[in-house]
Amino acid sequence: MVFTTRAGGASASPYDSFNLADHVGDDPAHVAANRERLAGAVGLDPTDIVWMEQIHSNTVTVVDGPQAGPVETTDALVTTRPGLALAVLVADCVPVLLADHTAGVAAAVHAGRMGARNGIVARTVEKMVELGATPTGIQALLGPAASGRHYEVPQEMADDVESRLPGSRTRTRQGTWGIDVRAGLVRQLMSLGVTGIEADPRCTIEDTDFFSYRREGTTGRQAGLVWLTGRG
Template sequence: MRVRRVVTTRAGGVSAGSFESFNLGDHVGDDPAAVEANRKRLGSELGLTRLAWMEQVHGRTVTVVDGTETGPAEATDALVTKTPGVALVVLVADCVPVLLGDPEAGVVAAVHAGRVGARVGVIPETLRVMAEQGADPGRVEVLLGPAICGECYEVPADMARDVEKHLPGSASRTRKGTPGLDLRAGLWQQLADAGVGRIGVDPRCTFEDRTLFSYRRDGSTGRLAGLTWVEAE
């Protein structure tokens, strides 16, 4: 089976102002009609008719979907499916979009891994649920998408130490020499320790790259999307 992964930028949509232009978040204060138009374009451009969304809350709840759902998955930060043609969507603007897939089992997952979710173990929980659906960590391929980098993500020293305790490898130093977090580095180590052998990293920093949305940089802003699905044969 073929697993597909896509990450959007802020270009190509109809949103205006601080949401310019391809904002896909419907919870950030943008014109609902613009968000709906952007979401419709997302599906049509990719040839997808079934997009699965979630109400992200910075936790570790994982929800299995099959495309029959009528709305976003409530209070969850990871979606898993083994239904071909159902595209899982994660929305971010500095947090890490994590796209996982076992092409042999045909199981995929999309995860919202911000500081809190990464700290409390949303990735190990996702791997556990994927295994219940037939995936094997040794076959899983992962993309860690665009996110704020460790040189830009400044946090209090106590916070950096706390996250490092739960997510080893995440502590960093910013360009100013202050304590920071590199969530992608910590997640990479966590995935590797779980037996995942193929881990790709999109090196773009949302804070530095103005073609991407960044909440830390702009405050009022949109959300980019990471999507993954198994192609229907």
């Protein structure tokens, strides 16, 4: 499991420099160079990394091989194929990487506010279990994302998300209503029986090592990658 930062790439401002998204207005040649650099850094062929056309849905898609382009209209990928890397792009949303190495099932999830509210992570765990994973065998890693300290929303929105993702409503540093999607997802994963959880506490809004849509508007995307190296 790997998370990238915004450093070390070929892209120019405002995508500087390791932007991995091809839908944000960056030079396609720079994105391609960055994706090749990422593949080389983790010892994979670029064609063995599967990307998503993320739309903030709760759609989960199973893939069993390389794809010609991004998997359309989905926010989670699941595979049982060793060596096939699943990628999630983020710039404040929570990247969730899941793997049961004993069962040989892995998943990458784009958990934004709406997707998390509507059960994208729970649906992904359910699909992994259908493919042979066990909740106690799943290792979960939640990457850098917008924290509740800075993710300010109207009270009605905070209440709505809390009703569907308990543990996510919070107060910001300014005392206003906020959402901590990552905290809500940790609680949800535990309720599903997933106990092997690590959550990176870094906040993309305040940490300039990361792209942040809420901080910058026009910006790039970092990525999370997960892949199976073989069956246990």
